[in-house]
Amino acid sequence: MADIVIIGAGPAGVFAALELVSDTQGLDVVMVEQGKDIPSRSRSTGDIMQGWGGAGAFSDGKLTLSTELGGDLSSLVPEKELMGLVEEVDTTYLRYSAPNKVFEVSPDNAEKISARAKLAGLMYIPTRIRHIGTENCYAVLKNMRDYLDDKLEIIFNTKVMEIVSHEGRVNGVRLEDGRLIEARYVIVAPGRAGSAWMASQAASLGIDAWPNPVDLGVRVELPAVTMEELTSMAYETKFIYYSRTFDDRVRTFCMNPYGEVVKETADNIVTVNGHSWASRRSENTNFAILVSANFTEPFDDPIGYGRSVAAMANMLGSGVIVQRLGDLISGRRTTDERLKRSMTEPTLKDATPGDLSYCIPYRILTDIVEMLEALDKITPGVNTSHTLLYGVEVKFYSNRIRLNNDLSTDIDGLFVVGDGAGITRGLVQASCSGLIAARAIKKAIA
Numbered sequence: 170m171a172d173i174v175i176i177g178a179g180p181a182g183v184f185a186a187l188e189l190v191s192d193t194q195g196l197d198v199v200m201v202e203q204g205k206d207i208p209s210r211s212r213s214t215g216d217i218m219q220g221w222g223g224a225g226a227f228s229d230g231k232l233t234l235s236t237e238l239g240g241d242l243s244s245l246v247p248e249k250e251l252m253g254l255v256e257e258v259d260t261t262y263l264r265y266s267a268p269n270k271v272f273e274v275s276p277d278n279a280e281k282i283s284a285r286a287k288l289a290g291l292m293y294i295p296t297r298i299r300h301i302g303t304e305n306c307y308a309v310l311k312n313m314r315d316y317l318d319d320k321l322e323i324i325f326n327t328k329v330m331e332i333v334s335h336e337g338r339v340n341g342v343r344l345e346d347g348r349l350i351e352a353r354y355v356i357v358a359p360g361r362a363g364s365a366w367m368a369s370q371a372a373s374l375g376i377d378a379w380p381n382p383v384d385l386g387v388r389v390e391l392p393a394v395t396m397e398e399l400t401s402m403a404y405e406t407k408f409i410y411y412s413r414t415f416d417d418r419v420r421t422f423c424m425n426p427y428g429e430v431v432k433e434t435a436d437n438i439v440t441v442n443g444h445s446w447a448s449r450r451s452e453n454t455n456f457a458i459l460v461s462a463n464f465t466e467p468f469d470d471p472i473g474y475g476r477s478v479a480a481m482a483n484m485l486g487s488g489v490i491v492q493r494l495g496d497l498i499s500g501r502r503t504t505d506e507r508l509k510r511s512m513t514e515p516t517l518k519d520a521t522p523g524d525l526s527y528c529i530p531y532r533i534l535t536d537i538v539e540m541l542e543a544l545d546k547i548t549p550g551v552n553t554s555h556t557l558l559y560g561v562e563v564k565f566y567s568n569r570i571r572l573n574n575d576l577s578t579d580i581d582g583l584f585v586v587g588d589g590a591g592i593t594r595g596l597v598q599a600s601c602s603g604l605i606a607a608r609a610i611k612k613a614i615a
C-alpha cells in the first residue's frame with residue numbers, strides 16, 4: 170500500500186520523486202524500475218535505455234533550455250509557466266553537480282547566423298544548452314539517487330506488468346512477480362524502453378493514443394575545423410530546411426563539436442548516434458540530419474517502418490554503414506580503400522564502408538543531399554566528397570497519449586509523463602513533465 174507509485178526511474182520519474190518527497194505531509198512513495206540500480210549499469214551490457222536514470226544515464230547530457238525543443242509540452246502548458254519549469258529543472262540539475270557553464274549564442278552572432286541561414290534557405294533556431302557531458306551524467310544521477318535513498322522505496326529489476334483500475338479510478342500496479350501495490354495515484358514514466366508496454370496498457374485501459382512520426386536520416390561527420398566558425402559561435406546550431414524536391418521538413422539535430430559517432434543497439438536493431446565528452450576531444454564534429462516520416466491511412470506503424478529501414482542497413486552492413494558523400498553522389502559504394510583516402514577519419518571504427526542508397530528510401534536520401542547543399546552555403550566544406558555519412562539514424566517516439574493539462578489521463582489518479590507519453594523527447598522536458606504530475610498530485614492531496 171502506498172500513496173503514490175512511480176513507474177520508471179528515468180528523468181521524468183526521478184523528478185516526480187524529488188518533488189513528491191519534498192512534501193511535508195510525508196507521502197508514501199514507491200518507485201518501480203525494470204532495470205538495474207545505477208552502480209550496476211554499464212554501457213557495454215546493452216542496458217543503455219533502462220535502469221536508474223533511464224535513457225538519460227548514458228545520454229550526452231545536453232540540457233536544452235528552451236520550451237520549443239525536446240518535446241511538445243508547450244501544447245499543454247502556457248509558455249511562461251513552462252519556461253519557469255525549464256529554469257527550475259536546470260537549477261535542480263545544477264544542485265546535483267551539473268557543470269555551471271551554459272552555451273548560448275550572443276544576440277549579435279544569432280543575427281549573423283540567422284541572416285546567413287536565410288540566404289541559404291534555412292531557418293535557424295538559436296539554443297541555450299547546458300552540456301553535462303556523457304561522463305558527468307552518471308555522477309549527477311548518482312547524486313539524485315543518493316539523496317532519494319532513504320526517502321522512498323525503490324524496487325529495481327522488476328517490471329510493472331499492469332496498471333490496475335476500477336470504475337474509472339486507478340487502484341495500483343501489478344508487478345511481474347504477481348505482487349499488487351495498491352496506490353491512490355500512479356505516475357507512469359516508462360520512456361522509450363516501455364513504449365510497446367505503454368501502448369498495450371493504454372489500449373486495455375481505454376486511453377486514447379495515436380502514433381507520432383518517426384525521424385529517419387544519417388549522422389554526418391567531418392573535420393571539426395570545417396564547422397569551427399559556426400560551432401565557436403554556438404555550441405549547437407539547429408537548422409530547419411524544406412527540401413526542394415519533396416517539400417519535406419528536414420532538420421539538423423544533436424551537433425557534437427569535437428565529438429564521436431557511436432552505435433546504439435535496441436531490440437536487435439543497430440542504429441547510429443553521436444555524443445561528446447565534456448573533457449575529451451576528437452578531431453571531428455558530427456550532427457544528424459533527420460527527416461520526419463508522417464504517414465496517412467491506412468498505415469499506422471511508423472516505428473515498424475523506421476525499424477525496417479534500419480534493419481536493411483544492418484543486413485547489408487552487419488550494423489552501421491558508412492559512406493563518403495562523394496561516393497554516394499557518384500553512385501558507388503565506399504570501400505575500405507576509398508575510406509582510407511577520406512580526409513575525415515571516422516571516429517566510429519567498426520562501421521562498414523558501403524552504399525546507403527541501397528537502404529535509405531529515395532525520398533529521404535534526396536532530402537538529406539539537398540539539406541547538405543543548403544548547409545554548404547553557411548559552412549563551406551560540409552558538402553564535399555570527404556564528408557562521411559553513417560546510417561541509419563532513427564529517432565523513434567512513443568505513441569502520444571491523450572492527456573489533460575496536468576498530464577493526468579481520464580482515469581482518476583493516473584498520470585503519464587515523459588518520453589513514454591509521446592509528449593517529450595529530451596531530458597529537460599521529460600524532467601518538467603515529472604514535476605507537473607507530482608505537483609498536481611500534491612495539490613489534490615493537500
Ligand SMILES: Cc1cc2nc3c(=O)[nH]c(=O)nc-3n(C[C@H](O)[C@H](O)[C@H](O)COP(=O)(O)OP(=O)(O)OC[C@H]3O[C@@H](n4cnc5c(N)ncnc54)[C@H](O)[C@@H]3O)c2cc1C
Nearest residue numbers: 177179180181203219223224231329360363587588595596
Ligand atoms: C544515446 C542517447 C543520448 C541522448 N542524449 C540526450 C541529450 O543529450 N539531451 C537530451 O535532452 N536528451 C537526450 N536523450 C533523450 C533522453 O535521454 C530522454 O528524452 C529522457 O531520458 C526521457 O526520460 P524519461 O524519464 O521519459 O524516460 P527514460 O529515460 O527512457 O526512462 C524510462 C524508464 O522506465 C523504465 N520502465 C519502462 N517500462 C517499465 C515498466 N513496465 N516497469 C518498470 N520500469 C519501466 C525503463 O526501464 C527506464 O529506465 C538521449 C537519449 C539517448 C538514448
